[in-house]
Amino acid sequence: MKIAGLDIGTTGCKLTVFNEQGKQLDKAYRSYPVSRAAAAHEMDAGALLDGVFAVLTEMGAKHPDLAGIGVTSFGETFVLADEQGAPLAPAMLYTDPRGAEECAALTGKLGAEQIARITGLAPHEMYSLPKLMWLKAHEPALFAKAKRVLLMEDFVVWHLTGVAQIDHSLASRTMGFDVQNLTWSDEMFRAAGLDPALMSTPVPTGTPAGPLTAKAARCTGLSGDCLVVSVSHDQVAAAIGAGAFDSNVAVDGAGTVECLTPIYDSMPRLDIMRCGNFAVVPYITPGSYVAYAFSYTGGALLQWCRDIFGKGKTNENMEAAYSGQGPTGLLVLPHFAGAATPYMDTGSKGAILGLTTATTAGEIYRACMEGVAYEMRLNYEALANSGIRFSKLHATGGGAHSRLWMQMKADMLGLPITALETVDAGTVGCAMLTGLAVGMFESLEQACERMVRKTETYEPRPEMTRRYEEVYKRYQGLYNAVRPLV
Known part of the structure; x- marks a missing residue:
């Protein structure tokens, strides 16, 4: 049995293949461009998706029998998408300067202490919610077209499985997630003037989304039985790894x-x-x-x-x-x-x-x-x-x-x-949870014995x-x- 960890970074994505003994067998990498102008830091989510399918196709040609693929990604960055998940605009990076005024306004409404109590975060414009507020205020026509708001993990998982789900650790990077009740916070979204229905369904870290769609299997050369797992924010994957x-x-x-x-x-x-x-x-x-x-x-x-x-x-x-x-x-x-x-x-x-x-x-x-x-x-x-x-x-x-x-x-x-x-603990952690999801490992402890x-x-x-x-x-x-x- 073989499994793989897909690590989606800011400037490139990497797919690493492991066997049952936790030995690394193969890997593929693709880079994609990032634009950092004075007023906007953005990336092309479509180019990111192309990179993902490129590494899956490269490894699919060599390892078509992959039992599962775990997906981990960097945080905060999101893309506005239509009902089919197609990007409507460039994705705003966490370093993008837009959203500072909106973050201050949100803090003025709820207070920093209350925001921290709900989200576990000190208010900051790096997070998704203030940037969504900026888009709604400054790009109303564009925002009105959006049917989904996807961070990079759930963006990729959606295009591989047709399931819109996001794990708890990545959801917490939006500043709209209740870290105690593990759900989208009505209070945060109401204060921000946003609809939480735009967001993917929160699920525990390491939750399977389902098998590849017929289209994704055909494009990559992988089996239609290959299970896709929503792993985590990359730092959480690194801690597991x-x-x-x-x-x-x-x-x-x-x-x-x-x-x-x-x-x-x-x-x-x-x-x-x-x-x-x-x-x-x-x-x-x-x-x-x-x-x-x-x-x-x-x-x-x-x-x-x-x-x-x-x-x-x-x-x-x-x-x-x-x-x-x-x-x-x-x-x-x-x-x-x-x-x-x-x-x-x-x-x-x-x-x-x-x-x-x-x-x-x-x-x-x-x-x-x-x-x-x-x-x-x-x-x-x-x-x-x-x-x-x-x-x-x-x-x-x-x-x-x-x-x-x-x-x-x-x-x-x-x-x-x-x-x-290992240098790439995030990839290892991603594979550990994937192995657990497909039955390769009986527990995280067993996965740790083989892979750490x-x-x-x-x-x-x-x-x-x-x-x-x-x-x-x-x-x-x-x-x-x-x-x-x-």
Whole structure:
């Protein structure tokens, strides 16, 4: 038996095929364009769908016997569609500046505290609801034609199965979903002046939508019995793919973006979550939740540093270029693409402090690694009173292969970190839930045994923890010192 995970990203989609032992057999990737002008950030949902069918067709030619395909996608972005699901306009990306005034108006009606109580989110224009309000106000003729509002997961699932359903974790990225009652919030949609009937039916994470339609099977070369599964928002899929199923473990997603994902066995303290701009997202078992604490520049900052200061060098070269032990003495504010949690300040800028004529490129690179880790420590402390109970982390992404960075994070956080073999935990998590849906696995635990592979555990070193703590006390004041100047 074979299964596949379809991971839909902002700039491309990837289909990865696995066998019953959890071994990766094959994969296909297609990119699609994204437009980011000053006034609008958009993508062509039709081009995205073409990319999806291209990877399905490529893998269908090699593996026509796929038993199931799980679908996971990035969040917030939606497309207005007609009754048949055909896009009526470009999809608005989460980074699109439109919707700020509408978000403020919605917050004025209900209050930030009430919005957080219902949706688990601090109000922000990145979410779908304020952007839908903008479209209704500024493009009324277009909006009137819409019969469906589809995020990318349910957009693809609809075109594969003819079923309009969206999993709870992705639905929560709209700012219109009640995370406690697990349904669209009449109060939020009423205040926004929108009809929740436009939205797909919310279902638990990992719910099968049904088999491929005859048309989809014919186009892709796959069996008409191939089951399509609505998996989750990509960050939830990554947590599952990291083998994190309860509150004892959190996930360190060490990719382009740095993301700390703790798990809660019950609803966390919403006042703490709102103050830190942390999203509360339904997880895989009833009553459980995850939160996202993240920095826009994780591995992206290291890549920038390498490209600017280490022309032609690899990350390994840059790591080895500084031989000092412990903190560099430099302070790097890693807001090179704005500040994410706990600030959510897109206007914040990056900074490197403490430079001298003796400072080397290797030292700056090491300091950038430290800055990302200090920012995660800041988020860890902001979450401290929310109900977190994790005592260890599982690390995924390309950064998990850096022994230096893993040890640094363990020392800074004072927690053991286990690096996982896979870079694409989201794809693995997607396949795990798909395998469960088609009967390949009897439980998530069995799926984890076959598909989640640990490499090395890094234990915190008390002396290094103490030395990093001294620098961290200075780092805590860095944002407030720099922000008024930039």
